[in-house]
Amino acid sequence: MKILGIETSCDETALAIIEVENQDEPSFKTLGTVIHSQIEEHKPFGGVMPILAKREHARNLVPLLNSLLEKTDLKREEAVEISSEQKTKITEILARENDLVGVFLQFISTVSKPDIDMLAVTSGPGLEPALWVGISFAKALSYVWNIPLMPTNHMEGHIVSVLKEGQNLRNFAFPAVALLISGGHTELVLVKNWGEYELIGQTRDDAVGEAFDKVARLLGLPYPGGPEISRLAKIAREENLTSGEIKLPRPMLHTKDFDFSFAGLKTAVLYLTEDLKKENKLDDNTRKIIAREFEDAATEVLFKKTKLALEQFGASTIIIGGGVIANATIRNKFAELEKENITVLIPEMSATTDNALMIAIAGYMKSRRILPVICPDIKAEGNLRLS
Ligand code: KG4
Numbered sequence: 224m225k226i227l228g229i230e231t232s233c234d235e236t237a238l239a240i241i242e243v244e245n246q247d248e249p250s251f252k253t254l255g256t257v258i259h260s261q262i263e264e265h266k267p268f269g270g271v272m273p274i275l276a277k278r279e280h281a282r283n284l285v286p287l288l289n290s291l292l293e294k295t296d297l298k299r300e301e302a303v304e305i306s307s308e309q310k311t312k313i314t315e316i317l318a319r320e321n322d323l324v325g326v327f328l329q330f331i332s333t334v335s336k337p338d339i340d341m342l343a344v345t346s347g348p349g350l351e352p353a354l355w356v357g358i359s360f361a362k363a364l365s366y367v368w369n370i371p372l373m374p375t376n377h378m379e380g381h382i383v384s385v386l387k388e389g390q391n392l393r394n395f396a397f398p399a400v401a402l403l404i405s406g407g408h409t410e411l412v413l414v415k416n417w418g419e420y421e422l423i424g425q426t427r428d429d430a431v432g433e434a435f436d437k438v439a440r441l442l443g444l445p446y447p448g449g450p451e452i453s454r455l456a457k458i459a460r461e462e463n464l465t466s467g468e469i470k471l472p473r474p475m476l477h478t479k480d481f482d483f484s485f486a487g488l489k490t491a492v493l494y495l496t497e498d499l500k501k502e503n504k505l506d507d508n509t510r511k512i513i514a515r516e517f518e519d520a521a522t523e524v525l526f527k528k529t530k531l532a533l534e535q536f537g538a539s540t541i542i543i544g545g546g547v548i549a550n551a552t553i554r555n556k557f558a559e560l561e562k563e564n565i566t567v568l569i570p571e572m573s574a575t576t577d578n579a580l581m582i583a584i585a586g587y588m589k590s591r592r593i594l595p596v597i598c599p600d601i602k603a604e605g606n607l608r609l610s
C-alpha cells in the first residue's frame with residue numbers, strides 16, 4: 224500500500240510517499256520525500272507570516288509533487304481529458320486557492336493517476352491559511368485520481384516521527400510518554416496506544432521553541448532562533464565561559480503538575496539584556512553565556528517534568544518530537560535516561576522539523592482505525608487537539 228503525505232501547516236511545504244508492507248505485521252519503507260522550506264522568505268519579518276506562507280505553499284505544491292513522482296518513478300506522463308464538469312468541481316474545491324487552479328489543471332491534464340492507494344494531509348493544528356492550501360490540494364487530488372484521503376493531526380505526526388523504516392509498527396511498548404516541543408507547542412502526552420492520547424500537561428504561555436526564537440531576537444540573532452541559540456551555547460561550553468552572576472529562573476520546576484511556563488524565562492532574559500545594555504556589557508561572550516544558561520534552564524524543566532510523568536504513569540518509553548529536539552543539549556540530556564532502562568525514542572535530525580513523512584505514517588496508523596474516503600469534507604483546524 225502506497226501513501227502520499229502532504230504537510231503545509233506552517234512554513235515547510237512537504238510531500239512524501241511511503242509504502243507499507245504486510246498489513247498484519249506492518250512496516251514502512253520511504254519511497255521519496257521532497258520539502259521546500261520558506262525560512263528565507265519569512266526571515267525579514269522575524270517570524271512566520273501566514274499570508275506569505277499560504278502564497279508560497281500554493282506556488283510550490285505542484286512542482287514538488289511533480290518532482291516527487293519523478294523521483295519515485297511513479298510519474299505517468301500522458302494526456303488526460305478533463306471534462307468541464309470536472310473542471311468546475313476542481314475550481315470549486317480550490318476556491319480558496321485561486322493561484323493554484325491553473326497550474327493544477329495543467330498538471331493533471333498531463334499526468335495520469337499514479338500507483339498510490341491513499342492520501343494523508345495535515346488538517347491541524349497550525350496556521351489556518353497555510354493548512355487550507357494543503358487540504359484543498361489534497362481534496363482536489365483525491366477527487367481527480369479517485370484516491371481516499373485521510374485528515375491527519377500534525378502532533379500525531381510528530382509522535383510517529385520516531386518510528387523507523389522496517390520497524391514492526393504493531394509491536395510497541397505502551398504506555399509511552401510523548402514530549403512534543405516545537406515553535407507552537409509544548410505538550411506532555413500519555414500515549415496509551417496508537418490513536419489513544421491523553422494530554423497530561425502543556426505550556427501555560429509560550430511554547431519552548433517560541434521562547435528560543437524570542438530570546439534569540441533579544442540577543443540580536445536572526446530567525447529561527449533555536450539553531451542560533453544552540454550554536455552560541457555550544458561555543459560557550461567549548462570555551463568554558465562561566466556564567467558568573469548570570470542566572471536564569473527554572474519556571475515551574477518544582478510544581479507537581481506536568482505544565483510548563485516559558486514566558487517568564489523570556490522576560491527574565493529581556494530584563495537582563497536591558498540592564499546589561501545600560502551598562503554597555505552585552506558583548507559577544509555575554510551573549511554566549513546567556514544562550515547557554517537559557518538552554519540549560521529550558522532543558523532542566525523539560526527533563527524534570529517528563530521524568531515525573533514517566534514515573535507517575537509507569538511508562539518506560541519516552542517519545543520526543545518537534546523542531547526543538549534538534550537541540551543537541553536537550554537530545555543528550557534525554558539520552559541519559561537510557562541508563563535508567565527507559566527507551567528513549569528521538570527522531571533522526573531530518574525528521575525533527577515539520578515534514579510529510581510523519582504525516583504519511585500518521586495517516587497510515589489512523590487508517591487502521593478509521594477508513595479514509597474520497598474527497599472528504601475536511602476543515603482546517605488551527606487548534607486541533609490530539610484525541
Ligand atoms: O516543529 P517545528 O519545525 O515547527 C513547528 O511546528 O513549530 O519547530 C520549529 C521550532 C522553532 O521554534 C525553532 O527555533 C526550533 O524549533 N528549533 C530549535 C532548534 N532547531 C529548531 N530549538 C532549539 N534548538 C535547536 N537546535
Ligand code: ZN
Binds near residue numbers: 377381405545576577
Ligand atoms: Zn511541527
